[in-house]
Amino acid sequence: MIPTQSQSFSMLLVAIAPFLAAFVAPTVKRFLPNHAGWVLALIPTSIFLYLLSFVDLIAQGEKIQFALPWIPNLGIQLSFYLDGLSLVFGLLISGIGAFIVIYSGGYLNGHYHLGRFYAFILMFMGSMLGLVMSDNIITLFVFWELTSITSFLLIGFDHSRQASRRAAIQALVVTGGGGLLLLAGLLLMAFTMRTLDISTMLQQPGFMSEQPTYLLVFILVLFGAATKSAQVPFHFWLPNAMEAPTPVSAYLHSATMVKAGVYLLARMSPILGGTVEWQVTLPILGGITLITGALLALRQTDMKQMLAYTTMASLGMLVMLIGNGSKEGILAAMLFLVAHSFYKGGLFMVVGSIDHETGTRDITQVSGIWKSLPVTFFGAALAAASMAGLPVALGFFAKEEIYLIAKGMEWQHWLLAVTALVGNALMMAAGAAIAIRPFLGVRIATPKTPHEAPLSMLVGPAILAVLGVVVGLFIHQFGDWFFSPSASAIYNHKVSNHLGLHFDPIPLGLSVVTWIVGGIVLWKLDRIRDLLQALARVWTWGPDKGFDQAMFGLVRFADWITRLFHHGRLEQYLILVFVALGVAIYTPMVLNGSLPDVPNVLPQLRFQEWGVLLIAVLGLFAVVFGRTRLVAIVSLGIQGFAVALIFLLLGAPDLGFTQFMVETLSVVILALVMTKLHLDQRDNRVFEEVIRDGGLALICGIGLTTLLLAVLRTDLDTTLTDFFIQTSVPIAHGRNIVNVILVDYRALDTLGEISVVMTAGIAILALIRLRAGGPKRGIGAIKRAAGQRAKRAASKARSAS
Amino acid sequence: METALAILIGLFFTVAIYLLLSRSLIRMLLGVAILGNAVNLLIFTIGRVTREVPPIVPNGQYQPLEPIANPLPQALILTAIVIGFSLFAFLLVLTYRAYQELNADNTDTMRVAEPEDSPRPPLSY
Amino acid sequence: MASSAATPKDLPPAMLDVATSIADWVVVWPIVLPMVGAAILLMLRNRTEWQAPFSFAILVATLLANFSLIQTVFTKGTLTMTMGNWLPPFGISFTADSLGALFALVSTVVMIVVLFFVQSEVEDRETKYGYHPLMLILLTGVSGAFLTGDLFNLYVWFEVMLIASFGLMVIGGRKIQLDAAIKYGFINFLATTFFLIGIAYIYGLVGTLNMADIMVKAPLVENGAIASVAALFFLAFAMKAAVFPVNSWLPASYHAPDPAVSALFAGLLTKVGIYGLLRVHLMLIPQSHAQLQIAFMVVAVLTLVLSPLGALAQTNARRALGFLVMGGIGAMLAGLAFGTPYGIAGASLYAVHSMLTMTALYLAVGLVERMGGTSDIRHLGGLYKASSPLSILFLILVFAAAGLPPFLGFWPKLTLLQAGISLTTQKDPLAVYHWWVIGALLLNSLLTSIAGSRLWAHIFWRNGREGKQSEIPNANIKPLDRRGFVWGLLPTMALVGIIVVVGLWPSLYIQAGFESAKSVTIFSPNYITSVFGENSQ
């Protein structure tokens, strides 16, 4: 459906409004220090409501797209595309975003940089919305990298600690680096498919997989998705990103940004999916990530870290499901995605509240606080139930749908289901531990005495938790509205809605197994954790450590190689320059075979010409071999005068006179300066250096001569000269043609030339007169006074002399 | 004549480059001066040299009566000489000032902008 | 024009017979105005208080001329004026095509911003010894190089630019400046000398110096020496543009002069080298592009990869920026190596981006130096708290330099990548090697963002200096004084504002890039017809 103009405008506003809000956020915070979060949350809320109004249309299978011209030369439009997939993402981003903005107001209340924080998080929201709604791959990439940049700023929000800065740079390097590969992949894909618009690409499913470029595109896109969505072995940045304030973790590194990679794979599924490469690589990658993440989660005692690793595991699950690519798999992926966003967002906020209220988030240090934080506990319990997949929470249906894949009855389906089962069980244990351990049990002392969190920090977890159950209760309706349309968008065919509370033996059986295994793990959690930690002590190397090694290795390597080439020794630089000169002259001549023959006839010269040449040669030798400076300078004069004589002999009196004058002046100035310096008398090069430099110089000299001889074989086109000769007197009124060329035909050269002379005068004057010590800071008043003092002193000196 | 000049030019270039590669600034300056002469001779030769009369039209004539030397390279060389001299003068004074301030004539010892023992980049974030 | 003597009958046509309207003069104002301005300022050098306002007035006039020039060129095509009313190729032509006009315009913008910034740090005695005239002369040289249509004249403008940059490099007379100027001076002197040698040879081969005339005649040259001559041009411009491995002068010198001067150099000087490469190898001697393509690719890859590594290895922030400037040069070379319209557009877009962004980065670091008292990143820290505007500016610029969207640097990089990718699928023995260039472009972005974010983390995010004190607030930070704020920070902000706005609405910018690509390729005879008239073919 093509929307009307006003609709297009409001759609555009969806993407832009968060940026505008980000712009004013610091100001809003200044005027409403305590309630800015509530006010700013109005933006995501209204976006949420606005997007909600499209649910009906989308559910009927409509797609909304529109484009505004942006960069017509490159075929890039600011085009938006709203289908089931982007709508679900859009709603999650704006909906959870609203709670996060409110929550941040409580969590960071009184923080010095809270205004900046709002700005960053709103900017992120806008980027994420833009990312999921983009139709143009360039636009998509622009927003993709914007999320990396905003994430960089948010992870490093607590900027005074090195760990935060490290995590921020790490995330930027990993996701930004993956993003660059993604860009190459997207461009190659666009070039192959001859369009930049995803919607156009979607109309030719299967086209790409037959192209020779497919494999490369697939690998590059996969790199982009895998780095962003923290798949093994690029997962390490995600747990480190927990250095960010908890709202950021909840929002970016759990509910939204990390899912961008999943979104991309889902979006590309009709275009790149369906091939063997896709269906083998993605499930394996996702499966490994799922199990690794789940196991690593159990190793942690920091609740935030536990959640981070389960997030990683969930991302693995999503990649695995999208890779599976069956109807069930895709529907399961959508269900799991929404369920995960609800419960994980909620749980992160719960952990944030615990941290905020008790001063610790170590799961072994908090216990029995449910009486102090009843609402938080309520939210945590419901979220954990959804995470465990207890009926009738949304997580239950997600799990059931995953296990439906096992009905395919082939070994790879079973393998997938079993992997999912293990992962689910482990994640359930982790989630349940967070909901139970801190709240129930014996009360132990914590760094701070807990109270119920402020309202702003309760709204989010509570509503999200309730929502997880409500959606589960009305699963069929929600299926019609959201899950079926979004799955259809990924599957590129209609995925009918069969969601409901009917019990299928295989999935239900697998669910029960999951609960049992999960229960056992929860029961033995401390033992398992000790075991895993013991293992971690043995196997200490991981990609996270590897990152430091790579980074510092890179810096050391950079240092080494830069010192190699930029060592600060002028003569070495010059040697390189002359080597390059030799290469530039000889290589093309050798390659073209155009080396001229050696002239074998001795030139026929007159006596005086021989004489002048001899003088020049003698002058040159004397310059090189002269024992003292004086000899060198005098010899310089000799070769210069020889050149002047050559000019005079060969019909260039103007040149001859000028050369005489210039050479005299050069020698005089040189002598004037030399008398003031006490310089090395001799060339202090050792023999090897003499050979090296002399050889290089000789090679270059011969090269230039050879080239000259080669050029001289061509007859000179004398059109210009003939014209000058013919018109000099009649039109330019000058008999000295050289002078006429200088002041008339090519007067502009002369104008430039006199500018050079004038500027040389200024520069030399400044060089001699301006002598300063110490670095310049440009510190206004003080320097100005000093300058005036100097000026006064100078004028005094002038008047005195 | 052209061949002889071509060989002479090669010699000029060789000497100039050899001097430029010496680490003594004053010698390098001599190299700069000789390099300028080499280039001027190159332009002169490339305009073809055949022992002709100066490019000046005799008084009262519209056009020269006999073949004359190619005036265009001469004009170019005049421009180049002037520019070359300006640069030479600047580099000379620069050397002079550098000697005064840095107390060095040898480029080996001129390491203010790029110190020999420049610090290593920090290994931190 | 009065002529007393009757002209003989056998004269060739010598002069244009159409009157030149004053509107055509727009092609020479961008050099005449600053040149005359510099001359007048020099005569008034004791009136230090007049220097800045007068320079500003001159620059505004130049800017207007540039605007009107670029508008004419974009609407009516390449604009030519041959000096002295002589027919080309006998007089010197000034030929403004889209590429030249675009570069000249951006150079003037950069110059104006820097002129403001200079007011925050220039000392009276420096004004008296020609700070402002030198800046104007530098602009004269740069604009002249971009607009001239004559190869020898290009050499003259190179020298104008060079001598002005010498002056600016040493003004102030600190030790480090002198040392840097020695390296800068000798190597750049050699570069222009090589260029002159190349001109001599090309004159020997084609007998003309007018660029349009060379375009016509150079492809017909059968002498194999032209390949070596082209390689010589490549070397000369590569040295000017600081291409690896002949780039050592740039990091050796750019951190030495005043920050404003560094900024000006970073913005203008190397781009002239790139401009020369585009002109010579794509237009004047087009056959040399195929011959040198492998060389272009190799040096492009090396420059792209090694430059940001250099930035990573520095402790001096300004020196690190020098390496980032060179990284951009690598990207422009990549565009040259591709040689397709997309590639050239990418290169010229990148050049524009680099002029603006690198200038702004140097200005920002100049302010950092002023606040932190040093440019050594080990002794900096805590500026995030001290000046949030500056920290935001710096971050934007770093990401723009790395080519991350939505900042300015992304668009040229995107264009270059598209150029490269479309080449990889062609039936061409070099097709596979284009992946190396693409890979280097991507790696450059990654390494630049690592180097940039590390700089940012060290200078801004960190509370204190390197080592154990890194959490203790840095006590050396001084807030910007009023002069620093008004003349230093605000102009920098304005420049970054331009960068951000153009980055967000790049359509005009990209159009300009493609227009200039069109004007450089040999496929467009526009340049020749503009010089010689319609029926010249």
Added chain:
Amino acid sequence: MNTIIFRTIAPYLTALMVVFSIFVLLRGHNEPGGGFIGGLIAASAIAIYGISAGVSEVRRALVFHPITFAGFGVLMAAIAGLMSAFVDVPFLMGLWLFIDLGDGSELALSTPMLFDIGVYFVVLGAISTIALALEEDEDGK
């Protein structure tokens, strides 16, 4: 070098050289010579005067700082070029004005000549700036 003879001769020598330089400048359009070579001769004259009589003496004699002459020269050359704007021709066109002096000879005024005089001033100004500054630096030490 600073002998009595030299000091006595120097002012005359300088004056002679300046006159000669102007002669070289003006004949340049038709015979070997021109602005550049003329300027060099004049600058040498000033340098010699500076060596003999001292730099401050020269500065007093010149009234303006020599670098001002250089600026003036560039301005003059540019103005010579800009004159063509008034007759609708491109920059730097050579414009000629032949004034009949009545006795059969004519006086030729032209912008190329103006331009060449500009060159003369630039070279004179810049070179003598350099020479004087170097000489003065010696005195200062």
